[in-house]
Amino acid sequence: MAKKNKTVFVCQSCGYESPKWMGQCVCGAWNSLVEELKSPEQPYKKSPTLTSSVRPQSLKTIQSGIYSRLDTRIGELNRVLGGGLVKGSLTLISGEPGIGKSTLILQASSKLADQYGIVLYVSGEESEEQIKMRAERLHAVSERLLVVSETNVDVIEAYIDELNPVFIVVDSIQTLFKPDLTSAPGSVSQVRECANNLMRIGKTKDIPIFIVAHVTKTGELAGPRILEHLVDTVLHFTGERTAEFRVIRAMKNRFGTTSEVGVFEMKEEGLAEVGNPSAIFLEGLNPHIDGAIAVCSLEGTRPLLVEIQALAAPTNLGFARRTAIGIDLNRLNLILAVLEKKLGLPLIHQDVYVNVVGGLKLEGTSSDLGVALAIYSSMKGLPIAATTTAAIGEISLTGELRPVSHAEKMIKEAAKMGFKKCIMPKKNVEKMQKYDGIQLIGAESLKDAITIMFHQERE
Template identity: 55%
Template sequence: MAKVKTKFVCQECGYESPKWMGKCPECGVWNSLVEEFENEINKNYIATTTNILTPLTVDEIEVTEEERLKTGLDELDRVLGGGIVRGSLVLVGGDPGIGKSTLLLQVSKNLSLDGKRVFYISGEESEKQIKLRAQRLNVKGTNLFIVSETNLDIIERHIKNLKPDIVIVDSIQTMFKIDLQSAPGSVSQVRESTLTFMRIAKSLSIPIFIVGHVTKEGAIAGPRVLEHMVDTVLYFEGERHHTYRVIRAVKNRFGSTNEIGIFEMKGDGLKEVLNPSEVMLSGRPENVPGSAVVCSLEGTRPVLVEIQALTSATAFGMPRRMATGIDYNRVVLLMAVLEKRVGMQLQTFDAYINVVGGLKLDEPACDLGIVCAIASSFRNIPIDSKTVVIGELGLTGEVRGVNFIEKRILEAQKLGFERCIVPFENLKSIEDNLDINVIGVKNIYEVLEEVLGG
């Protein structure tokens, strides 16, 4: 009898070792190496295979623009780049209970009503459990097929027999290939399962959505190669105890990675938020210090967001800094500019900054909004509720230009704002027929003069 060979594989990064180690030398995680059986590789595979493809020149390859499948959710279509591409493999990740299964079941409903055959594979719920959720979402139809299965060989047989237009797998961590000796969810199983679905998607031109669990750090569980293999990676973000959800593409071979889609969780499922600016500003207090409105550009969509700041005298030797929805290091940098260039003595004050609505802002055009909110709270002077501030702030206190300035101003004008403070160098690209007062500023002193009166 042949000796069974084993190896130890890190469940975080996929590092392989012939012996067990307490700490993975690749990613530095403790107690992550798990023993797995090695599989014999068929060395005669290349010699016996008959379907070897002939290399072609780029001019010989014929490509036609295929029509994308519409999901029935404009927000999701926007993030995907216009719809679902046939033969694509899409990975959807998010925290437990955030609404991943609900979103995909609603997509299944819309596609099945449009005459498409949808195959929903669940490895976590039984058919009856899915039926109960489907009743709550009013999902019906004879084009939606559901199976509770985790064996990849059986699933592949089902797909070839059904010939669906789209396949949904919930989740990839529950799938297993019987040839592998490791448990479902391990690095080897996740990698092989993803390779199998990728082969099915490409060979049969069937788009496949796979749900991925996330770790406590927020990254998709399993090997990093999982995200490299798929065509699109979507993250479903938001607090599970809040109503708003944001879907964001961090990788997309068929569209932009800057687009976001916003949904609201209700009793009968997820509802699209078609005007996020109006939603993000609803309930905003007026004439309260520490509140400023900025216009952030998420892909091609301008979104007006309120930034709130609170400064209070610290009771400790080291002042506390907290930032939610904004990069912490960016906040510390902007506060240093206020201390050095303007003379605000913030070193004895705690500072708390929050982006209302749960969005995460990562573009420099929001710098002036952060600075104005902090200065407004520090001086206890409210900012005019009809004013929007847009611009990037440099370390020397200069205000730098931003892109798509006219699109941002039009969004502010549409929501009834009367004044917009922008970088001075952007004035030359703004039309004169706007119904909003546009003021150009060159440095932080002029910004605070316009916003706080000095």
């Protein structure tokens, strides 16, 4: 009598296995368990005798070397990667459909092929003809850029053994499958095994590999979380498909910082680097409207000036809405609480919307003062001289302005962009030298800053 195949239900979010179907997984996801055939149990085999020449060593005796990097000839991509592609590294890039992931990788692949040798571009979603059409539009056609439409990992490995490329692109990991597994491509088991295979190939052959991954409706990386732990670098591409600008950020980087951002502009001939992002983000700044101000934020080693817009409108029904795009919503709620408690600003019946122009997501707290001033400006209907005045500072729960780090870099960037004044924490001003062309205004509290900005200048 033939032995019946056993099945198991696997969560597509966390990889949890259950003998029966459940509506909600232990990780909290609903309707995420999919039935898969369970791999047959292998008979127990005694571990073979160790024959490897590798033995544990003292950390002091191990020679430390500098990672060898490949120059992609795309400065913004090199910046985010930490200086270029590290040989043997596994990089995961994610983003919404149509954001420009394949465009950027194809441009980088062509430049790497021209410099270093054969580059293998593996596509599981497009045919060779489709990739050729995009490459011609991007002027990224190189003789040493080889393209194949394949989803079988074993076949891909055979191509790698035959060609010995210097760089590999896999677009995308959710389309690959391993014939030994019975589950469908894109399932937890397939993604985990295919990623492990690619990691082994890259590490043993010293080849950098780029993996493209899909995202969920909420913008998070699709598939098991183990995928992020396996790779060396996780890059996330953000921006509106209808807008021109794209921002790439490293969410994880074993060979560099995770605070750097790269800014690109989507054009007909592909993604173009933006050398001066501050000028791009501030080009629509209007000094005659209320609720807009320029703030400075440090993204990695680069200071960026961006426009923050705020709108306070009366609530019609129910509870007041709080919407934040580009800043942390919890941080916005904290600033609103300080404005209400310390300044008596009646916001309980006001819908408040805050937006960072350009699609950039600000990290850190240096934009707190700018957000508070923009909200006050919108609430009172008082415009800010936004094209000449910038704001830097962190707001504490007591209403005081706390100093921010790397303020010197921010001030230099503001002076370079033509700003005449910068309001900031008084402790920062006391420690800084004077800069030609820009006046530094120190304030001890949020109340002092609002008095200086809106009342003293109008007296």
